[in-house]
Amino acid sequence: MPAHAAPKFLPLCGALLIAVGVSLTGCKIEKIDTNATDSQATDGDSTAVKTSGEGKIRVAYVTNGIASFWDIAEEGCKAAAKDHDVECLVRMPPDGTADQKRMLEELISDQVAGVAVSPIDPDNQTSILNEVAKATNLITHDSDAPKSNRLAYIGMNNYDAGRMCGKLVKEAMPEGGEVMIFVGRLGQLNADQRRQGIIDELLNRSDDPERPFDPADGVLKGDKYTILDTRTDNFDFAIAKSRAEDAIVKHPNIGCMIGLFAYNPPNILEAIRGADKVGQIKVVAFDEDADTLKAIQDGSCYGTIVQNPYQYGYKSVELLAKLARGDESAIPEGGFLDIPARAIRKDNVDEFWAELKELTGTDESDASAK
Structure with a gap:
């Protein structure tokens, strides 16, 4: 595509x-x-x-x-x-x-x-x-x-969206460093394609949606960025949070955590807050969960790729x-x-959320309860 x-x-x-x-x-x-x-x-x-x-x-x-x-x-x-x-x-x-x-x-x-x-x-x-x-x-x-x-x-073209997400990581952490990916499951085509787009972008590979998916286990190392792991949770929110908590303990130098499904970023953010590392660990997200949008507003999440x-x-x-x-x-x-997907950062999150509320007929309190 x-x-x-x-x-x-x-x-x-x-x-x-x-x-x-x-x-x-x-x-x-x-x-x-x-x-x-x-x-x-x-x-x-x-x-x-x-x-x-x-x-x-x-x-x-x-x-x-x-x-x-x-x-x-x-x-x-x-x-x-x-x-x-x-x-x-x-x-x-x-x-x-x-x-x-x-x-x-x-x-x-x-x-x-x-x-x-x-x-x-x-x-x-x-x-x-x-x-x-x-x-x-x-x-x-x-x-x-x-x-x-x-x-x-x-x-959307999920591979392209993955590359967009990788670009957000580069903006959030231009000096490079260690990153980890969190997702509900692999084997689901959109998850596999997003993940591959992120990897290809961070490793500065050519644009190739047909490239075979990199294995989920093992470290992927580029000139500036190292992808430590991809962790899955099978849509279990408690596991999603614990996976993030474990990663923070196991990798004290982790610089950015990336959540590929809507509920992943809020659970990552909870884990970072619990470890008192807000600002130290960058967060890049997918989707428009209310907690993710609030975190972009307050600066604890750099940005998200919304569908x-x-x-x-x-x-x-x-x-x-x-x-x-x-x-x-x-x-x-x-x-x-x-x-197509859209990149949301602090400079456009208010406009985006206003559009979303108009479409869904919700206010902020409604969105937070979902």
């Missing part, structure tokens, strides 16, 4: 901005899979439009876990469900691949008119993804599964609604709808 510039966050039309500010009723939100008794679609041709008992087209949006990032995507799903007159089921697997597989199987059984999913382990999920694609319209968002039969991927989860949700539901109504021209050229 070509490199992309990072434009101003969320260039949305006025109608969409208005839609966010009102109470939205077209989307059934289920953060953890339940045995809710949704009306079943009528039997018959699997290519027919599947509707709820109220006659609305039903689509589904499946995340890769539970995090504040997905709360923002949820708002986009709500707005698109209202704007395009569909019903949307949002499913957030609490415990990894097995839960996500079960949810996808249930959605096949429920005969929804389309599924948007962020695959947790795309290489090992090809079979279930292709089962979904055979039964209904399948697209991916946030993280892709290019080997599957999905119709399109909605998201656009609101648009991930909105554009996914919009595309599925159009496909369900037979509009195949809605599939983006090349099967990729690029929603």
Whole structure:
């Protein structure tokens, strides 16, 4: 994929901005899979439009876990469900691949008119993804599964975003030094690509999204920067914090800690505060968790690479609604709808957060509670 510039966050039309500010009723939100008794679609041709008992087209949006990032995507799903007159089921697997597989199987059984999913382990999920694609319209968002039969991927170029993150590290620690990467899991394509982009940038390698991923274990040393390790936590927030605490103890000269998923930076920051090393250890982040944005405001986090989860949700539901109504021209050229990343630093964090609050209809206290 070509490199992309990072434009101003969320260039949305006025109608969409208005839609966010009102109470939205077209989307059934289920953060953890339940045995809710949704009306079943009528039997018959699997290519027919599947509707709820109220006659609305039903689509589904499946995340890769539970995090504040997905709360923002949820708002986009709500707005698109209202704007395009569909019903949307949002499913957030609490415990990894097995839960996500079960949810996808249930959605096949429920005969929804389309599924948007962020695959947790795309290489090992090809079979279930292709089962979904055979039964209904399948697209991916946030993280892709290019080997599957999905119709399109909605998201950013994660390798490019990783290189953007690496540039923030260079700004925060221009003299060089030791860094460590923290992430929920590897094997998930977006995590692997972000990590590789960071590594390639810090080691001053050429721009090559197809470069094989460096192994997670072992030290990677460049002229100025040394990547000590990549530590995973499997979406366990307590483990995420303890991994950061252990790193601070084990590596007293660590200069920068990088969090690749939305909840990683807040847990890193807690560990740094607990060790009384705020300012001594730089923090570079991904995503727009409220605690991360506050830390950028007060200077304890240098910056973050934000995606656009609101648009991930909105554009996914919009595309599925159009496909369900037979509009195949809605599939983006090349099967990729690029929603570029943006670098947030202290000089633009206030503007960014104001935009985010306007879109989601939240204030600071709401965001902090998520």
